Amino acid sequence: MKSSEAEVRYAGMHSQCGRVYEEARRVLVDGATHPTRAYPPFPIQVVSASGSHKQCKDGHDILDWVSMHGANLLGYSHPSIVQAVRDQVGRMTHGASAHELEVRMAQQVLKLFPSGEKVRFTGTGTEANMLALRLARLYTGRRRLLKFQGHFHGWSDAVEVGMGLPWEAASNGVHPALHADTIVCRIGDVAALEAALSKRDVACVLIEGGGAHMGQVPVEPEFVRTLRKLCTDTGTVLIFDEVVTGFRWSPGGWQRVIGVRPDMTTLAKIAMGGLPGGIVLGKADIMDGLSRQRVSGPSISHSGTFNGNPLSLAAGLAVLKIAETGEPQRQADEITDKVKRRMHAALQERGVSGAVYGESSIFHVYIGECAQDPTEYRIRPPATDQQILGSGMNNDALNALRRNLIYNGVDCWVRLGITNAAHTEADVDRMTEAFAKAVDTVIEDGLMTLRKG
Ligand SMILES: Cc1ncc(COP(=O)(O)O)c(C=O)c1O
Missing domain, CATH: 3.40.640.10 (Type I PLP-dependent aspartate aminotransferase-like (Major domain))
Incomplete structure (x- = not known):
């Protein structure tokens, strides 16, 4: 499925979110109050959240990997x-x-x-x-x-x-x-x-x-x-x-x-x-x-x-x-390690140049040529202008990945994902599946170049 088809399917499934967005556009700049919360065709409107999930106005369950911009350590509505x-x-x-x-x-x-x-x-x-x-x-x-x-x-x-x-x-x-x-x-x-x-x-x-x-x-x-x-x-x-x-x-x-x-x-x-x-x-x-x-x-x-x-x-x-106990951090780190390894594998299996890496309970998706050995999972991108700006990355692909994740019921900025202690093994499975689907779509869109051979 191409992104355009996924977008049409998403719009059909989220008619109530779309209606709120139509009103939002008239009174809020870009229809949202934070740059990360506006994306085409329209963002989900969240009505409640608990654990690692949130529910949108259309009643769909969304797996969240934003964790309140990092403010969420224990899970929503703990x-x-x-x-x-x-x-x-x-x-x-x-x-x-x-x-x-x-x-x-x-x-x-x-x-x-x-x-x-x-x-x-x-x-x-x-x-x-x-x-x-x-x-x-x-x-x-x-x-x-x-x-x-x-x-x-x-x-x-x-x-x-x-x-x-x-x-x-x-x-x-x-x-x-x-x-x-x-x-x-x-x-x-x-x-x-x-x-x-x-x-x-x-x-x-x-x-x-x-x-x-x-x-x-x-x-x-x-x-x-x-x-x-x-x-x-x-x-x-x-x-x-x-x-x-x-x-x-x-x-x-x-x-x-x-x-x-x-x-x-x-x-x-x-x-x-x-x-x-x-x-x-x-x-x-x-x-x-x-x-x-x-x-x-x-x-x-x-x-x-x-x-x-x-x-x-x-x-x-x-x-x-x-x-203070260190337990929520331990749980979130463990899940992050699993999810980043599986997402990284999804990129490698498809021959995409890129890596999923990061420390503690935050992971980063990098799409582009990587000098480091990506199997390390702790790549340390050199602090070049391109790396710091993200312009060495394929930003079109990253934006498309983010959108396709939401079309598949997962909210994650992709450039980074933030885990909390409520994330489970089942969430890792769902994230990996949605990410793999999103990667396939973005490849089909022709936005990611694959390694030869
Ligand atoms: C490292 C860092 N410092 C400061 C801020 C600003 O915090 P606030 O959004 O509460 O103003 C942020 C927000 O994301 C941040 O990531």
Whole structure:
């Protein structure tokens, strides 16, 4: 079956989703509120979700491999989270005052992330990074920020730079003055890092845990150890963005796995049990830049109506108590290992140039020539422009694969898939079957070149 036929079949099966989309297009730009949620002919409209599945308005069961953009560790509608939120919603959704959940949550986070001494809650992961930057600037008295090519830290002005070629350019709409002080380095380039930091005018280095795009371009731990040393030697604040890897790579995140302690860490997603919110934690002398009771020195301004919202903290605490055991991470890693091996085999059996790889509970599909031995399943694509941008990949094929997965009842971005502890062996079977079908369709469409012989 070709994609065009699969699309017609999908449209016929999802008439109610299609009708909602017709209305959505009139009031929402592109008919959705996130770029990943709009695709042709129209997206599914989800009405409920539990475990690893969700149900669309037409009553079809969809196997989910997006896991709330990474915020879902235990599975949708996990009973502990549902109960915690239910209990809290009747008590108070916002008290406009200090509350004890803030203390309990801060204690739990610091127990799992001993690199931090004090905590501040924010509204989102984007805000957590904004706050960390501001604190680092106050602490060091320096203006500049260093980040890495392709590393995503939310959509605020200072970090929306280095996301595409030319690497020094910011995203459209960002005022040039707001990124003039942002230096963009290539991951692994120790000489460039040394040159930039040796001037001692960089306030902080921000790095995405696991590597660009949730680990699509992995970072070698050795490089992070060098980075740690250079930051210490030059008085530069090292910030780990663990918005995705926090509580996922291990109960103590990426930093526990690679054994490197940053000065500050930003968290969100799993931390708030899939509800909105973010966290900054770090050394007390840096975090104290927030204090209004400081005896000496200036402090920064930070407010936010929903900082430490009781509903989010109730959900977060429920998750973190379970995440602390390491069991959900172990289960999700195990299923990821199985699914990536089987998806990788589906590509190899058909002679498609590409690989399925990744670490922890996130896998990445790469379609294109791969220099590495794909049987390793842990390929480490070189940090070339093409790899970081994904332009070395066959993007038409990846987009078509994503669409054909949804036509086969599976929602997965394909460039990456995120597993949670509710995924089962049966889900692995269903995913592999749907992926193989999607690959066959995309080959039939003529979008993927096959290896000769
Ligand atoms: C590594 C990383 N940092 C920050 C963010 C931004 O978090 P939020 O969407 O909560 O603003 C994201 C979101 O996907 C992320 O992946």
